[in-house]
Amino acid sequence: MSxxxxxxxxxxxxxxxxxALNEDSFLAEAPVFLVADGMGGHEAGEHASARVVEEFSPFVGREWLGVTEVRGALERAKAGVEDLSTAGNGRAGTTLSGVVVASVDGTGYWLALNIGDSRTYRLAEGELEQISVxxxxxxxxxEAGELTPAEAATDRRRNIITRAIGASSSGDADFWLFPAEEGDRIMVCSDGLTSELTDQRIGELLSLVADPQQAADALIAEALQSGGHDNITVVIVDAVRVSSRPGSGLGSDGSDIDVDTLPRAAGGAR
Structure with a gap:
């Protein structure tokens, strides 16, 4: 089924x-669009992020993926990252965020996933929305009402994450499933971008630069101009054509999807 x-x-x-080292890894080939931001000393982060991306690479060229396949790749990635950790370096870990192309009754859907503080956004009808939390x-x-998003942007704890793949974390990834609309622009990035540019500026650049490759390059260039304090990775994917939606809801190819079907509000943590 297409x-x-x-x-x-x-x-x-x-x-x-x-x-000195780029610990980010990414995959940007249909149907998989992911960014992983590695962490850990002695090049462990670089290897951890690459290991995760490696698990998703065999899916390249497929028309779409189901959540069972995505979860299986995540489990294999977790095992692979844990294998990287040794007695002398037990901190190997990575974030992971992005989307894969999914299908429900032959209609195109985005299946978003996230663990850590890399981010996935959607630009639709001129409005930028953070999908991941x-x-x-x-x-x-x-979320507890103890900080505002503006205060969080400069809080000394802003780089402390509570879930990761590896790094002794047992947390699971979050998933969201939502229908693709023609004209959707999805952006996935490491925190090297969002720590330098506001969501407002990111939305402006995504709206101004039509070509996805040129938009990715423009975002990197402006983040560097703003300081470039960390590794910066950007993946942009545009919905060029979406089939008409039959309106019959989840079908046999989506029946195993136990995920949020609408993204919850994500107060910016930068």
Whole structure:
């Protein structure tokens, strides 16, 4: 069954201006669009993020994926990252955020996933919405009403995450399933972008630059101009054509999807 969704994409990464090593990894080939931001000393983060992306690479070229396949890849990725950890370096870990093309009754859907504080956004009809919800200390404080998003942007705890793949974390990824609309622009990024640019500026650039590759390059360039304190990775995927939706709800190819079908509000944690 066809996914009913044709996409175009662009991607870019940069080590930044303060780091010697780029620990980000990404995959930007249909139907998989992911960013992983590694952590851990002695190059462990670089290997952890690459290990996760490696588990999703065999899906490239497929028309769409189901949540069971995505969860299976995540489990294999977790096992692989844990294998990287040794007695002398037990902190190997990585975030993961992004979307895969899914199908419900032959209609194109986005299946978003997230663990950690890399982010997935959707630009639709000129409005930028953060789909993912950060797994971070400051996000929990925002939700508890103890911090405002503006305060969180400069809080000293803003880089402390509460879930990851590896790094001794047992937390699970969050999933969201939502229908694709023609003209959707999905952006996935590491926190090297969102720590330098506001959501407002990100939305402006995504709206101004039509070509996805040029938009990714423009976001990286402006983040570098703003300081480039961390590795920066951006993946952009546009919904070029979406089949008409039959309106019959979840079908046999979506019946195993135990995920949120609408993204919950995500107060920015930067």
């Amino acid at each position: 996914a009913g969704l044709v996409v175009a994409s662009g991607s870019a990464t940069h080590v930044g201006l303060r780091r 950060d797994h971070s200390v400051v996000q929990e404080l925002i």
